[in-house]
Amino acid sequence: MRLSTATVSLSGDLVGKMHACARAGFDGIELFEPDLVVAPESPEEIRALADRLGLRLELYQPLRDIEGVPPAVFDDNLRRAAAKFTLMRRLGIDTVLLCSNVATAVDPGAMPGQLRTLARLGADHGVRIAYEALAWGRYVDDYRQAWRLVQEVDEPSLGLCLDSFHILSRGHDPAAIGDIPGEKIFFVQLADAPVLSLDVLSWSRHHRLFPGEGGFDLPGFLAHVLRAGYTGPLSLEVFNDVFRQTDPGRTAAHALRSLIDLLETAGASARPPAPAPGAFTFAEIRARTPETVEPLLAHLGFHYRGAHRSRPARLWTSGSARVVVNEAPSPRPHLAALGFDLTDAPAALARARTLHIPSDFRRVHEGEDALHAVTAPDGTQIFLCPVSTVPPWIAEFDHGAPRPESSAVTAIDHVNLVQPWEDIAEATLFHRSLLGLEVDGSAQVAGPSGLISSQVMTDPEHRVRLVLNVAPAAARPGALAQHVAFRTDDVVAVAERLRAHGVEALPVPGNYYEDLAARFALDPARLDRFRALGLMYDRDGQGEFIHFYTATVGSVFFEVLQRIGGYDGYGAANAPVRLAAQSREARRG
């Protein structure tokens, strides 16, 4: 099927949007009238540019407030429509979107006759009219009403435009779409949206998302459209305050990825097998000054496994937790890469190609493991690693047998990545479509510089947990740090080991422990132990959670945690304590 987007989904000027769509790989675009009106290029230039870029101009949009009006108003509306039909010929566009009247309709009885007159005028100009029930239309606000009107008018040049937002936001059952003859569906617009209890107009104009990023069942919607026999373009029409601000080239690539993923999810195109991540293979910290990071790892009980034979990198392990410390230049220590154990790494690589995610270039010496990697929207490198108890690349570091395992850290429990606020939708789609991670809850935590949104993404079995944190918009870049959380079966032992090396965990205020005592009625001895070691605590119906944080090095810190019983959360109630302490630490420099 032809893939398209409305120009209103992107920022910038019309020519820039067209280039971005062509580069991303779209087949065509909907031309949103205001984008043309403000453009200095003539309609003929736009048409010629579209030809050169191989972009079809699929739709001109929108005509508004035409039908159901007094005769004198309708005459003026026809004049207005005729001017646009003439313009469309110059552009080489044969379909126009007509929104159901929201403002000037006074007489629904006049609608069939006026739509017929408009349709015949369109036919005279070679224009097809795609009539769309807006969710807030004055009389027509349901696609089934629009379809009845189209049937009643019964003109070949009048058909439907179906927009998933207008249908699903109102909770209308899309099943009846399947019974509409495909050739009477002139156009299909796709948009997702978060579930919000907001008036539908504001919701539609500001908060739409690309398919798969919100709460609507787009695959189900698309299945009905396909069942109807529709063969026209699938076009994204996403009014979103953030995408209006982001780089159009990047947003276009993100948009196309959402459509590709949707087609697969809906079964409209073949989906390669899921890569099924089962664990973090490793985390890589880039630090020009490894002496700021490596002592922390050592004091947490990690073993030094050796230097890489060709890269300026060293490996530290504890249980299945592996941390690579890479001395490659970087402005300050940061979490640079994550490896994922995948049951089918080649499938993941194929999936990246399908999703137009380029592979990173990596130099690999003879005899080294040629791992493939891609770059996530936040710049973190994602390594697609074949699952293996002892990955072959470990030998590239090892200079001898590892010391016997005695350490208490057993695995990487989760990794928190900081996302710029404008990229969270793109990042969510990236990790979902590439790795099959799904959103599994979200929270907002209060820090001293604002609220931080935190979204968990996991595989179905919660073996890989990625937490995406969004900093407040006014926060200076880098105000939030990333972190790797290590799991252990004895967090007290790890904390004591750290303490024995003279290293303090992130300080926790006394007030916290008093509040903890009030909330949980903990055994006083246990509470004293927590206080002495800077341990924090949480509990729910399933179990307990005990954890501490290290100081921040550059923009990265570590957490060590112990899950007791079935506790499956992240101690979100303690996050404000951490944020406040880190803010004090940062002020002290």
Added chain:
Amino acid sequence: MRLSTATVSLSGDLVGKMHACARAGFDGIELFEPDLVVAPESPEEIRALADRLGLRLELYQPLRDIEGVPPAVFDDNLRRAAAKFTLMRRLGIDTVLLCSNVATAVDPGAMPGQLRTLARLGADHGVRIAYEALAWGRYVDDYRQAWRLVQEVDEPSLGLCLDSFHILSRGHDPAAIGDIPGEKIFFVQLADAPVLSLDVLSWSRHHRLFPGEGGFDLPGFLAHVLRAGYTGPLSLEVFNDVFRQTDPGRTAAHALRSLIDLLETAGASARPPAPAPGAFTFAEIRARTPETVEPLLAHLGFHYRGAHRSRPARLWTSGSARVVVNEAPSPRPHLAALGFDLTDAPAALARARTLHIPSDFRRVHEGEDALHAVTAPDGTQIFLCPVSTVPPWIAEFDHGAPRPESSAVTAIDHVNLVQPWEDIAEATLFHRSLLGLEVDGSAQVAGPSGLISSQVMTDPEHRVRLVLNVAPAAARPGALAQHVAFRTDDVVAVAERLRAHGVEALPVPGNYYEDLAARFALDPARLDRFRALGLMYDRDGQGEFIHFYTATVGSVFFEVLQRIGGYDGYGAANAPVRLAAQSREARRG
């Protein structure tokens, strides 16, 4: 009355918040528990700091989910409450906020008895309990229910907390407040909010505003509270995602200003006479390179009136429009100051003092007009000018009689100021409380880099029109420009004069004129004239609007406009055309 704010209304850490509140002039604060929990200072330190700063710790908040629960749960809740009562003694706080149960209530019948037990426990600790009906309480969500419970329990240590948000957001009539004995109202929290169709919990947690900045009738609410005989503190509890990010010192000053204004509006304190702005006295552009600005003014028909006798400034006038071009150092040409003609300038100055707005220091030579000025949140200097046909300070510039008036610009019609997105509430309150300007409509216009919110503020007679534009958050600072719009009775003549000097107005695309023809069926000769001169057009039921823009110099440009008939708008439909053209202009450099 004692003025207070909850610590949650501000960003930063507890000690920083307390200093900010004291500096702003608050009498006390509500201590929001999470602010204490994350603080390293002991309760005794906080108490001692409050003493030193002269801040009363008015309230500890909140206790949650105590009442209406099974007996075993209630026992644990009592233990939790007792721990907090003990803590309150250490803090020296005698009143605690108890929110109505939202989560654990199962038995409303148990509420009176459990509240009585809690109240007696409070009395044992010297603690008064202020019970508040949350708008989303499980059983108690209306202050009238809470009041019936308090009456039924009939304990001296149990009273009410009234929060304007919880009452007005639900549309509950606050009139019954006046019938509650004042001494049973233990605490009053004030918050405004924009009118949103959003679920009340999200609305409350993210979008509250300070009084006078939203859509609630806070003066009416406060009148009922005063009628009840309440004499306790008036305290702001404003959960707002933006204020959590802004400088706490500035937000505290802003917050206190809102309370002072509210007390006056509600008649609880004397309000000085309104300064009643009647016109813009002048606009001052600061440009180290006046040759970038002055030719534009000359070509628009402004007269050069001379250089100031002691300042590096020159005056240009046309009709009542006055523009001062000041060569004082500035990174780039920008709109630095606005003068307002005030019927009572001394009253405005007194008002500024009342609102804790400091006067700017100005050096004035003997014999010069000692105008007073203050600085608006966006940095624009606001001059409070006594109204006068020919202000005395003009003589400080004049070096002779002005040339005969022949110019077509008659006045400053409006001024657009760009506001950082985090400052719009503060700016709105500033201009309203100081100058008596009221919000008169708002619009969102699409620019190539995102949506721009535009809010008009005017005096009741629309003689002074200030437009506050908010740039998209991701926009680079300075991406939007300020502008001064000049009114004329013959915009065509002004445009032709500019053209005759070889200066082009901001270019308007041909597509715009084709769309204009389709929308308005304009006379073709008139349309051609518009096109030739780069004029834009709008029309509504009241009249017509014709206007053009100059190129941008630094961060400022001019608009020239003609209002025909009763057109009272700003041509918002044309703003996207301007924004796109300015973006192209900026890219070309």
